[in-house]
Amino acid sequence: MVIGDADRVVRSGDRPSVMPMALATADGELGGERQPMGTPIFGRDQEFAQLAAFLDAIPRGPRALLLEGQAGVGKTTIWRWAVERARAANYRVLSCRPAEAETKYSYAALGDLLDGVGEKDWPDLPAPQRRALDIVLLRDDEQGVRLDPRAVAAAVLASLRSLARTTPTLVAVDDVQWLDPPSARVLEFVVRRQQSEQIGVLASLRTPNAVGVPLNLDRALPGDAFSRIEVGPLNLGALHHVLRARLGAEFPRAVLIRLHETSGGNPFYALEMARDLVEHGSDGHANAVPIPRSLQELVERRLARLPRHTQDVLLTVAALSQPTRALVHAAAAHPETAEADIQRSVQLGLIETDANAIRFSHPLLASVHYSRATPDQRRALHSRLAAVVDDVEERARHLALGTAEPDGKIAATLEDAAGRARSRGAPEAAAALLDEACRLTPQEDVTARWNRIKEAAMCHYLAGDTDRARMLWEEMERSVPAGPARASALWHLVEFRHANLDPEEQIDAMLRALDEAGDDLALASEIHHTIALSLVWGGDAGRAQSHAESALRLAEAHGDPTAVALANTAAAVVRFLGGRGLSQDLIDRAIGLDWATRELPLENSPRLMCGLIVAQIGGSGGGPQRLCRGAPASARGWSGSLAADPLLLHERPRA
Ligand SMILES: Nc1ncnc2c1ncn2[C@@H]1O[C@H](COP(=O)(O)OP(=O)(O)OP(=O)(O)O)[C@@H](O)[C@H]1O
Ligand SMILES: [Mg+2]
Incomplete structure (x- = not known):
């Protein structure tokens, strides 16, 4: 399907390039300045031609296009043009425009992308995937549920495929650098699995940035399906x-x-x-x-001229992850003028409203305005916001930002919210919340503080920030007395120091950690498991055996599924490398609990470990059937299903 005649939109560089249908209708003179939504776009003929060709090609198979350029150069302007054009051609458009304040909330962007997608779009979705989506999209905010991020990703993939079966579909992300990490992982998973679907991904990226090509778009799609537009300066005439x-x-x-x-x-x-x-x-x-x-100075001057109460309303918009009229009214320091302040800000082109939602007309306005506020102003605002937002994670963050002095109750609320973020597959958000929980834990609550540092270290580690994790573990090694909390730090630090320790020194360090693990059976089991594997990889299956058995015994006594999964895996590996063959029972139990290790680095996966055993048998001769003889049915597909999986790999950062 051809959705537009590129010739129609290409005009001289100095005249309006195009007046997109939907954008053109909102034109209006307000307060001496026309609303951005209604203004024509100048000097982007070439970009429009490229975008039109990109959109036209979507029905022929998946493709992706990245708009790159410095802040304020005009990416969103042409991104919006493409979105409107796709809508006008009856494409299905799933879009999100994450804001900087949203980066830390798990699945915020995915929620926006799937807004309006529902039951009718996923008639065949299996129950676990449906459930995972409901939880992620907060249609069902069940506490204490451990979310399987892969079920979420699989569900999003299935929904998109189902949409694209009948309608060309555009997934459009503005400011992709601010996608929250769990949403980004899901999108990357989905993009990588496109084959012949009529799906296009359009992303805009502010440069310079440290992340490279977002969502691995350049590697995710075959051949020339990925392209990029460097959005450059406007010429004098266009300006x-x-x-x-x-x-x-x-x-x-x-x-x-x-x-x-x-x-x-x-x-x-x-x-x-x-x-x-x-x-x-x-x-x-x-x-x-x-x-x-400087741009900063100019924006500051402009904002500083507004009345104090209008500035307050704008500060509220800047501080909210997803500002709405209702929230701004509820949190306003001057409720009586809030609506008039919103209207005035719209007229001045500072913010835009869409039904109940509000956003700054440009993200730089938000960041400059927020950075102008004094610490006291910000704290007062965040305390008010904590009282009006519903989301557990966002509420906790506002509480933290509104609190300067230690406060045991608030620290505990932050810890709870972190637990929820972690169970939703968002270790980055959990780590940030735990850092704040540590800051706000009163001096006298020593045990709570150690536990929070321990949790924070683990979450940073899982989020891939191994430097920060190591720093926290070293702090624990120095300051925490002997006991389970310190044992956990000592155990993790062996991993960082292994280059400087010979194998026996590593075992000794882990044995010292074990001495301190005390009655923390899950921790003791995991340390035994690591010792068993270190010994067996080093060729000492004899000594490994007793540690593998201890790991299993302690894990089962404790019942923690992660410890049980790791212990069964270690027992199976030690047994096999010790020359005692495959144990169907151990392997079955380990693989059955693979889900419980999904947030850990990949080398902990029972599926991977057991897959390596199968591969090892393969290396010793015989065809694939023979390789897996004796292995359970579930193990026979391991080697194939172990192919690189972006979601899995992302969840398992390496040190
Ligand atoms: N080609 C254009 N014609 C008319 N106005 C434009 C054009 N390009 C950008 N503008 C205006 O310039 C301002 C900045 O543009 P835009 O928001 O698209 O920048 P951006 O690249 O998305 O910035 P950021 O990286 O900060 O999000 C907006 O007010 C927009 O309306
Ligand atoms: Mg932009």
Whole structure:
């Protein structure tokens, strides 16, 4: 299907490139400035032609396009153009525009993407996947449920496939750098599994950034299905038209040239400079060549001129992860003027509203405004927000940001919220919450503090921030008295120090940790399990045997599924490498509990370990059937199903 005639949208670079259908209708003169939603777009003919070709190609199979460029250069503007164009062509559009404040909330972006997708779109979804989606999308916020991120990913994949079967589908993510990590993992999983589906992924990315190509888009799709557009500066003519259309002002050519040079052709920067010039002139000489100011300074000046109560409302919008009218009203310091402040801010082009939702017209406005607030203002605001938001994680974060002095109750609330984030497959969010819980734990609650540091270290480790994890474990090694908490730190530190320790020194270090594990049976079991594997990989199956048995005995006495899974795996591996063959029973039990190890690094996976055993038998001769003889049916598919799995690998960061 061809969804548009590219010739129709390509016009001269100095005139409006296109007035997208839906965007064109919202035009209006307000407060001397036209609403961004309604203004024409200038100077992007080439980008539009590329985007149109990208959209037209979606019905022929999966593809992805990345819009890259510096802050304010115009990515969102053309991203929105593409989204509207896809909608006008009756494509199904799933879109999200994560904000910076949202980065830390698990599955925030996925919730937006799947807004409006429901039962009718996934008629055949198996019950566990349906359940996982309901929990993730908070349609069903069941406490204490351990969410399987792979069920979520599989469910999203199935839903998208089902949508795309009948309708070309565009997944559009603006500001992909702010996707919350669990949502990003799910999307990466989904993109990598596209084969012939009519699905397109359009993402915009602010540069420079440290993350490389987001969602691994460049490697996820075959052949030339991935392309990128470097969104560059506007030329002088286009910028002239932008300023005239948005500010209704004509500038002398010399001023225009200076604006263009100073802004580097960046329309956001140029608009801020030009607006400042219109309002202040240049040192009293209106329309003289402007003196360059930093973008930050310009935005600050503009915001500082607003009445105090309007600034307060804007600060509330900046601090919320998903601002709505209702929340802004509920948290307003001046409820009587809140609605008028919202209206005024819309008229000034500072925010946009869509039904109940509110967002800044540009993310730089939000970050500059938030950074201008004093610590006291921010704390007061976050305390008010904690009282009005529903989401457990967001409430906890506002509580933390609203509290300067230690507070045992708030620290405990943060710890609970972290537990929920971790069980939802969001160790990054859990780690951030636990760091705050540690900060707010009163000095005298020593045990609570150690436990929180221990949990924080583990969550940072699982989130891939191994430097921070190591720092916390070292802090525990130094400051925590002998006992289970310190034992756990000592045990983890062996992993970081193994390059400097010979194998016997590593075993000794783990035995010291074991001495301190005391009655923490799960921990003792896991330490025994690590010792057993270290010994057996080193060729000492004899000594490994007794540790494997202890690991199993302690794990079963405790009942923790992760410890039981690890202990069964270790017992199976030690038995096999000790020359005593495969134990169907051990392997079956280990693989049955694979789910309980999913958040751990990959080398802990029972499926991987048992798969290695199978591969080992394969290496000693015989065909695939013979390799798995004696192995349980569940083990026969291991080797094949162990193929690289982005979700699995992401959940299992390596040290
Ligand atoms: N080609 C254009 N024609 C008219 N106005 C434009 C154009 N490009 C950008 N603008 C205006 O410039 C401002 C910044 O654009 P936009 O928000 O698209 O930038 P961005 O690249 O998405 O920035 P960020 O990385 O900070 O999100 C907006 O007010 C937008 O309306
Ligand atoms: Mg943008």
